[in-house]
Amino acid sequence: MQRLTSRILRTAASYSTSTTLLNHASSNCVIPKQFSRALSLQPNLRKLQERAVPGDFVKWGSLGFFRTSRFATGFAPLQPKPLDSIMDIERVKDRSAEDIASIWDDYHLGRGHIGASMKANLYFLLEQRAADCQYFVIPLWRGSGYTTMFAQVQMPHIIFTGLEDYKARGTQATPYFTVSYHKEFAESKDLVLVRGDVVLTSKLSDTEAQWLLETAQSFYLNDMRYKLVERFNKETRDFEFKDVLQALDMPTM
Secondary structure: OOOOOOOOOOOOOOHHHHHHHHOOOOOEEEOOHHHOOOOOOOOOOOOOOOOOOOHHHEOOOOOOOOOOOOOOOOOOOOOOOOHHHOEOHHHHOOOOHHHHHHHHHHHHOOOOEEEEEEEHHHHHHHHHHHHHOOEEEEEEEEOOEEEEEEEEEEOOEEEEEEHHHHHHHHHHOOOOEEEEEEOOOHHHHOEEEEEEEEOOOOOOOHHHHHHHHHHHHHHHHOHHHHHHHHHHHHOHHHOOHHHHHHHOOOOOO
16 A cells, blocks of 8 residues: 655645545455455443433433534534533432443433443543544445545544545535534543434444444554554654554455
C-alpha cells in the first residue's frame, strides 16, 4: 500500500488537501475468499443488567438526535444536547454510578440508538488526545472485505462517515453515525454517559455502529494503537493503512 503524503489533513476544511491523503487509504477492499473470516464484535462497554428500568427516570419525549440528517451539516460541530432533555437528572443524582449507567444502557436497548458509559478519567484522556489528533480511518469488515470509515473526533462528539463520501464531498459529507458524550456525572460519579445515533441506516447498522464506537475509542485510549492515530495526523509519510488492519487482526492484501 502506498505511503501517505505529508500534505494531508492539516485542517478538515481543506478539502483538496484531505483528498490527497485519503486517496491513499483503501476505501473498499475485497479480500480473497480464502482469507475472509468473521470478526467478532468487541464486548459491550457495559453489560446490560436484567432488571427493569423505572419509567419515570427517563424522558423519551425529547431525544438528543433523530434518524435524519437534518441536524447535521457536514462536519460542523454538533450543537450539544443537554442530558436533562433525555434523563431526569434530579431523580437519579442520588443513585450510584452503576445504577445510572444501567438505567442509561437499558433505556437505549432496542430503540435504535447506542447507549454506553465510561470512567471519567478515560473520557478526559480521550478528550486530551483528540485535541491533538482529530482524525482517523477505521476499516469496517463486511463479508469478504472491508469498507473504510473516516472519523472526526471533536469532543464531546465523534462523527463518522464513509471515506468515499468524504473524498467526494469533503466537509459537506453527511455523517453516517454521531456520538455524544455527557459529562454531567463526571465529577460526582466518575461517570460519563455516551450516546450514539445512526443517521443513515442505509449505510450503517446499529451493530456496526457500536463496533465503530468501541474501536475508535480503543485507538485513542490504548497507548500502542494511539501511536497509529498520531502517525496518521502528524507523520503522514510514515503512516501505513495495513498497520491499522493488522492492529484489528484483519487480513491484508
